Amino acid sequence: MIFRQFFDADSSTYTYLLASGPGREALIIDPVKEQASQYLAAIHDLDLKLVKAIDTHTHADHITALGDLRNATGCVTLMGEFTKAECVSMQVRDGERLDVDGIRLQALYTPGHTDESFSFVLHPGQPQAVFSGDVLLIRSSGRTDFQGGDPHRSWDSIVNRLFKLPDDTTLYPAHDYKGWMSSSIGEEKRHNPRLAGKTEAEYVAFMRSLQLPNPKMMDIAVPANLACGRP
Amino acid sequence: MIFRQFFDADSSTYTYLLASGPGREALIIDPVKEQASQYLAAIHDLDLKLVKAIDTHTHADHITALGDLRNATGCVTLMGEFTKAECVSMQVRDGERLDVDGIRLQALYTPGHTDESFSFVLHPGQPQAVFSGDVLLIRSSGRTDFQGGDPHRSWDSIVNRLFKLPDDTTLYPAHDYKGWMSSSIGEEKRHNPRLAGKTEAEYVAFMRSLQLPNPKMMDIAVPANLACGRP
Numbered sequence: 001m002i003f004r005q006f007f008d009a010d011s012s013t014y015t016y017l018l019a020s021g022p023g024r025e026a027l028i029i030d031p032v033k034e035q036a037s038q039y040l041a042a043i044h045d046l047d048l049k050l051v052k053a054i055d056t057h058t059h060a061d062h063i064t065a066l067g068d069l070r071n072a073t074g075c076v077t078l079m080g081e082f083t084k085a086e087c088v089s090m091q092v093r094d095g096e097r098l099d100v101d102g103i104r105l106q107a108l109y110t111p112g113h114t115d116e117s118f119s120f121v122l123h124p125g126q127p128q129a130v131f132s133g134d135v136l137l138i139r140s141s142g143r144t145d146f147q148g149g150d151p152h153r154s155w156d157s158i159v160n161r162l163f164k165l166p167d168d169t170t171l172y173p174a175h176d177y178k179g180w181m182s183s184s185i186g187e188e189k190r191h192n193p194r195l196a197g198k199t200e201a202e203y204v205a206f207m208r209s210l211q212l213p214n215p216k217m218m219d220i221a222v223p224a225n226l227a228c229g230r231p
Numbered sequence: 232m233i234f235r236q237f238f239d240a241d242s243s244t245y246t247y248l249l250a251s252g253p254g255r256e257a258l259i260i261d262p263v264k265e266q267a268s269q270y271l272a273a274i275h276d277l278d279l280k281l282v283k284a285i286d287t288h289t290h291a292d293h294i295t296a297l298g299d300l301r302n303a304t305g306c307v308t309l310m311g312e313f314t315k316a317e318c319v320s321m322q323v324r325d326g327e328r329l330d331v332d333g334i335r336l337q338a339l340y341t342p343g344h345t346d347e348s349f350s351f352v353l354h355p356g357q358p359q360a361v362f363s364g365d366v367l368l369i370r371s372s373g374r375t376d377f378q379g380g381d382p383h384r385s386w387d388s389i390v391n392r393l394f395k396l397p398d399d400t401t402l403y404p405a406h407d408y409k410g411w412m413s414s415s416i417g418e419e420k421r422h423n424p425r426l427a428g429k430t431e432a433e434y435v436a437f438m439r440s441l442q443l444p445n446p447k448m449m450d451i452a453v454p455a456n457l458a459c460g461r462p
Binding site: 004005006007008009035038042045046178179180181182187190191 | 235236237238239240266269273276277409410411412413418421422
């Protein structure tokens with residue numbers, strides 16, 4: 001399997017390129033507009049054909065590359081079924097499976113950071129990894145104070161959905177701000193300071209206490225991303 | 232096997248933490264002083280015991296965490312045999328093997344970026360990966376204009392040593408400046424613009440034409456690193 005993680009330093013965003021099989025078909029998760037040329041270079045050099053570009057949710061801190069990648073490659077753009085981004089050409093439901101040339105992903109509805117956030121489980125049944133977007137981060141979790149975010153739903157998505165995956169499932173989030181590139185479900189159960197040993201009430205109170213400023217890109221990024229990054 | 236890649240955003244440095252086996256012994260490659268607390272947190276959370284801390288070479292753009300990690304964990308500090316850092320407690324020769332609790336690394340002398348740079352091959356014989364320090368970077372190569380750097384030796388190390396590894400060997404360099412986290416030997420043979428289809432003379436002329444400013448940290452980092460980061 002071909003697996004590549006990319007980092008956008010401006011927004012601390014991780015993007016994932018996956019491919020497998022003789023057809024050289026690839027998919028990409030959470031691509032950043034400013035890095036589109038990097039992804040296209042990797043796709044070229046690895047002799048891949050991009051067939052799906054996925055956003056886990058409507059990002060508020062960077063502009064998606066979905067539209068640019070669709071223009072460049074003809075790929076299908078994809079989000080979860082509750083997205084307000086009418087530009088995407090495919091929406092998936094909770095539990096739905098995506099098969100791309102030997103790569104199988106299962107969509108998992110994980111609201112809380114936003115009300116339309118999905119995670120994607122790689123090779124469900126014997127999961128190898130989960131791409132969690134912003135709902136579960138390494139030793140952290142995504143803020144719950146805008147775009148339909150809700151700390152109760154965040155707790156439920158993490159504890160009752162993501163933490164039901166096997167402990168050795170690798171966690172690949174959409175962001176990290178301290179230089180960590182991956183974790184595992186078991187590690188976050190044991191060591192995520194917002195969750196380990198905490199009750200739902202404690203988690204909700206903590207999330208409500210955060211008082212974070214809006215992301216500096218929010219007023220630009222959200223409307224742009226509802227148009228797949230093509231304002 | 233436990234494998235973790237970390238990123239120091241200030242110097243765009245990659246650091247690698249590896250462990251395997253029942254003894255929970257771990258090694259780390261090219262750790263950055265400012266990130267030492269991050270590595271120690273990961274080592275704690277993963278229930279590991281750090282036994283070796285390795286620098287591929289004397290870095291000029293950041294201060295090593297070798298001394299801090301030795302102080303914190305009692306680990307052995309290690310560099311190649313031509314280092315001028317007298318503080319390190321172990322030096323390895325070209326071809327020498329290191330065994331850490333199921334992790335096997337082979338030291339590979341790859342001068343060119345500096346005259347004392349080593350790479351480390353993971354699981355020689357059936358190599359899975361190579362940690363190349365700064366001599367070979369993703370679609371690039373390390374500058375050759377200070378600390379005994381030499382573009383002829385860089386070419387020789389890359390073409391006659393690293394490129395002799397199997398094409399599917401994953402390349403993990405000490406830096407990337409464009410958000411790529413790994414590559415492969417085959418990919419660099421085919422697509423590294425400084426090397427693919429080039430002659431040694433063309434490579435040497437290109438490296439000599441670069442006219443790069445000194446790294447801003449150089450006057451601090453090199454003397455500090457000769458003392459394992461403890462000036």
